[in-house]
Amino acid sequence: MIPSPYLLYLGETKDPLAAKTARGVAEWRPETCLGEHRRPGCGVTLGLPNLGFAEAVARGARTMIVGEANAGGILRETSVGDVIAALQAGMNVASGLHQRLTDIPAVRDAARKAGRDLFDVREPPPGLRVGTGHRRPGRRLLTVGTDCSVGKMYTSLALERGLRARGEAADFRATGQTGIFIAGSGVPVDAVVADFISGAVEQISPGRSDHGWDIIEGQGSLFHPSYAGVSLGLLHGAQPDALVLCHEPGRAHMRGLPERRLPGLRETLQANLQAARLTNPEVVAVGVALNTSNLEAGERARVLESTAAELGLPCVDPVATGVAPILDQLTACFEPSQPRLSATA
Amino acid sequence: MIPSPYLLYLGETKDPLAAKTARGVAEWRPETCLGEHRRPGCGVTLGLPNLGFAEAVARGARTMIVGEANAGGILRETSVGDVIAALQAGMNVASGLHQRLTDIPAVRDAARKAGRDLFDVREPPPGLRVGTGHRRPGRRLLTVGTDCSVGKMYTSLALERGLRARGEAADFRATGQTGIFIAGSGVPVDAVVADFISGAVEQISPGRSDHGWDIIEGQGSLFHPSYAGVSLGLLHGAQPDALVLCHEPGRAHMRGLPERRLPGLRETLQANLQAARLTNPEVVAVGVALNTSNLEAGERARVLESTAAELGLPCVDPVATGVAPILDQLTACFEPSQPRLSATA
Structure with a gap:
């Protein structure tokens, strides 16, 4: 676990995209974000107080998050x-960079002297085990997609x-760097040794007996020739009871591969259900989530409706319409949880 | 490339299984094996001359291979x-052990002083790239299986x-440690970072224009919940024109998972063909290879015949019957190579 609250480090960033990770944390875990740290010339803000390191520590910050560089x-x-x-001021430092903090001698030394921890979230944790496929208790929902970066x-x-919000126990299980910062824990599955993909997912989503849901973040696509192995191992390790299919209508080609068109929604769903049955024969699809940010409102409504009709599943844009219809479907497919637990932050 | 010829190190091994890697090299590349090195008490022999290190070097050995410990x-x-x-005597040393030679300071020092190389074949090479799925020239055959360790x-x-032997150009492409020793090169795909599975296979089997075949060693199974991600990435990266399905009749359960039965042959073949079409829509199955070593001769013949009838494909036991019917099928499905190249060792 990465100790929160956080100070989000923006440094001299000029590119809003480069602050993607910090923005994700600020959006989804605002209660954990005490402030941001901007250097002169920084062209990005998250609208948080701009804090110095000592100031952040005085306000209770425990970890500084370094996003994209x-x-x-x-x-x-x-x-x-x-x-x-930041280390000297008393914070731990967490990074999602390819370059590991622990590979920078001056940083390593400073952390040791200050008695603070370094978190390189792209570094898989030690002690991962090979997956087993053994059925475990609890309920799990996995987001799958037609492509990378479609909103999983x-x-x-x-x-x-x-x-x-409906009073159900539910926990997001992170499999990528931004998700790990948001959850405070998780495993970057695309960075684990290939033998441990499904095992890593079994590990971040252990059996649970409180009738709550693990909501597991999917990665890649079974139809992406670069990453499908990651997606399949993730699917098997997740052992999902429920799948939600994510897609971006109108995307011209698979991410990074201009010559390759996206698979169809039905084809994607069927392939995922078929593969998922290996570790959970009872898996069902409960909805479709589209990123329609490139569509006008009228076109959005038409696409959501036609997709719902085509697949016989609730279809939403989580940003534009919310996910209520998928939650309703989830309730309809799975008996209401007993006992209902109050929401925990 | 690991320089041959080899000295095969057996040390004090008492367990014949522990010498599996050395035995594989001796069986498939006898021309590269000058001798073995046994210590007093060694309970295993490959039937090769027992050579001291200086003696081996004098006979031309360039690398000592350390198999299982x-x-x-x-x-x-x-x-x-x-x-x-061995390093001091002038040989390189190659190892398939989990423990890396380069992690043993005395060994590292000795190699540096002797000017020899250390090869840890379970260590993926640096500089692997993400796969692209781009069609590349050449012909590729991949072995796939119902399970791990079924003879791929x-x-x-x-x-x-x-x-x-038929005068075709063909090259075995290794994806596991024993295969890498036999081929002298390759990548242990189960040990690469998950993002690079398909890319690693694209790299070990680059496009070729001599009308020859790359014969790519498969790993795991799409139906093994521990390793299916590796198998799928391998399948996509291999971009195979032809598949050969491997299986061991009578195996009670998936390797390492006593509660899990093996998938059916037809199901396994269809799942592999379907997934393979992502990077090569023209892929076909050309045969089935069974390990029937546990069956009596009469039973073997019946199983081979019934499997061939069931799947409509030639079915062989490579050890007991040879693979000629599969080669015939390959020739029937793919026009004869022009120009035919003479065999190269």
């Missing part, structure tokens, strides 16, 4: 100095929030 | 001494040998 995922020299200053994390978080 | 894959202290002695490596090597 410059091209290549390498920390700028000024950022290295800031990371060291956002949808998962919206489902968690919606279930909690 | 004691439980836990850790080198015995006496073996560490022998590895150092053996079948692949038998197919390579058979094609070469």
Whole structure:
């Protein structure tokens, strides 16, 4: 677990995209974000108080999160100095960069001297085990997709929030770096050794007996030739009771592969259900989540309606319409949880 | 590439299974094996001359191969001494152990001083790239299976040998440790970072324009809940034109999972063909290879015949009957290679 509350480090970032991770944390866990740290020239803000390191510590910050850095995922020299200053001020530091904090000797030394921890969330934890496929108790929902970056994390978080708002116990289980910062824990499944993909997912979503749901963040797509192995291992390890299919209508091609068109929604759903039955023969689909941010309102309504009709499932845009119809379907497919637990933050 | 010829190190091994890797190399690449090195008390022999390190070097040995060690894959202290002695005598040393040679300071130092190389074949090479799924020239055959350890490596090597005997250019592409020693190169796909599974296979089997075949060693099974992600990434990266299905009749359960029965042959073949079409829509199945070593001769013949009838494909036991019918099918499905190349060792 990464100790919160957080100070979000923006440094000299000029590119809003580069602050994607910090933005995700600020959006989904605002209660954990005490402030941001911007250097002169920074072109991005999350609208949080701009705090110095000592100031952040005084307000209770326990970890500084370093999101995206410059091209290549390498920390700028000024950022290295800031990371060291944050450690000296008394915060742990967490990073989602390719470059590991623990690989920078000055940072490693500063952490040791300050008695603080470094978290490299792209580094899989030690001690991962090979998956077993053994049935475990609890209920699990997995988001799957036609492609990478079609809204699986956002949808998962919206489902968690919606279930909690209805008084259900629900926990988002993170499998990617931004999700890990938001959840405070998780495993970057695309970074584990191939033998441990399904085992890693079994580990982050252990059996539970409180009738609550684990909402597991999917990755990639069974139809993406670069990453389908990750998606399949994730699917088997998740042992999902319920699937939600995510898609972005109008996307021209698979991410990173201009010559490759996206698979159809029905085809994607069937392939995922078929593969998922290996570890949970009872799996069902409970909804479709579309990212329609590129569509006009009228077109959005038409696409949501026609997709729902085509697949016989509730179809939503989590941002534009919310996920209530999927939650209703989930309730309809699975008897109401007993006992209902009050939401826990 | 691991320089051959080899000295096969057996040390104090008493368990014939522990010498599996050395036995595989001796069986499939006898021309590269100058001798074995046994310590007093060694209970295993490959029937090769028992050579000292200096003697082996004098006969031309360039690399000593250390196969399986004691439980836990850790080198015995006496073996560490022998590895150092081999380096000092002038050989490179290659290992398939979990414990890396390069992680043993005395071995690392000895290699540096002797100017020799260490090869840890369970360590993926640096610089792997993410797969693309781009069609590449050349012909590729992949062995797939109902389970782990059902003969995919053996079948692949038998197919390579058979094609070469018919005057076709063919190259075995290794994806596991024993295969890598036999081929002298390859990538242990179960040990690569999950994001690079398909990319690693694209890399070990690059496009070729000599009308020859790459025979790619499969791993695991799409139906093994621990490793299916590896198998799927391998399948997509291999971009196979032809599949050969491997199976062991009578196996009681999936390897390592006593509660899980094996999938059916037809189901396994269909799932592999379906998934393979993502990167090669033209893929076809050309045969079935059964490991019938547990069956009596009469029973073997019946099983081979009924399996062939059930699937409409040639069905062989590569050890007991050879792979000629599969090669015939391959020729029937794919026009004869032009120009035919003479066999190269």
